[in-house]
Amino acid sequence: MSNLSFKFLEKYYPVFIEGIKFTLLVSLLAVVFGVIFGTILCFMKRSKLRVLRIPIPKIIASIYIEFVRGTPLLLQIFIAYFGLNTFGFKFSPITACVIALSLNSGAYVAEIIRSGIDAVAKGQLEAARSLGMTQSKAMQYIILPQAIKNILPAIGNEFVTIIKESSMASSIGVAEITYAGKLVTGATYRNFEPLIVAAVCYFILTFTLGRLMAYVERRFKASDLR
Template sequence: MDFLFLKKYGWYYLNGAKNTILLTCIAITFGIILGLIFALFRLSNNKLLRYIAVTYIEIIRGTPILIQIMILYFGISQYISLPEIPALSKIIGYDSSDFMIGAAAVAINSGAYVAEIIRAGIQSINKGQMEAARSLGLGSSMAMRYVIIPQAFKNILPALGNEFVTLVKETSIVSVIGIMELTKAGDIVRGATAKGFEPLLVAASVYFCITFAASRFVAFLERRMKASD
């Protein structure tokens, strides 16, 4: 196998890896925010909020992420012209409009799965914790915010770490709308070098390095949290 093409095209992989990590961080951040909101909706006593949460979760989990990206991409571009964010464009190296659509699509998809993770985490907390917080004078929302949710997030940290690792790989799907991330970088190098195997092997190796580092970091956080108990 010949990897001499990396001397000329290696920067494509570096730029693609940077954009993949940035895209994943944006998606997991907003995915957690959406997940927390819809998890609370699903646990609410309000039937309308529960219906909204269940509808969102079931639709997102029941349809392919590729279809979701295409619907969002063509739906937004057909009716709305997103403004470019110069600072973001400078970081990723091209117009940020498509990048924002891709990040939004991945975040919306992740939010449905994170919602179920958070819901399970909240329900795993002993009901006595809520009763104890209420007995100390805290309202339901305050008890949920300061007592239940912090404990739940501690319990679901491994699952959220797995979701981050999964998102690193799932972001490859945004290459279909032309976003320059790691998979797209591999495709560009493959076309430029007329090599079918080596460029993809390099991309796979970079993905592995990113996910392995992320997994080790999550394991480190788990050990730290256990030590603090």
């Protein structure tokens, strides 16, 4: 333990600060686009639209969700960055990473939203329909407002997951926290200490966000008891 030294932070702490900024940027964009895409996937999966009696939207959404959840995120990042180049789509590392994380997150968010909607008592929808509301109106004004309380904490957990998974972006040169650790290792020839600093950065981000989401969840529960 006496060999451990963190004096390099005096010179290289800005590298980790930049890494934190990139990690938060990539993760936030991925969550926003993931929620949008996941919402579309969810309603595709719940759609009753049929073409020649075949539920095309439901089949497409189900196949996509299962495929994404069944393949490694690192492979998806490589496909977004290297694979799409084959078809003439040239993205910067950070753009490719946001695309891959968003498409990956969308598959999980779709299931989060679906379970949140299903958690609302079916009698609520039936009561709304009996009052003359259309399916879409009942969903908009009755079901979704209640489902959001179930969905938001899970979305927060998804944000935490993405922050950790964004470390894979270092494999294509995105200057997030893990990449910052590698840069400092190369500059200082210290292998262990930069990894510890990187781990502490991830912990601070995820712990803070976790406590924030726990607070939001308690507020929702408190409002339900009123």
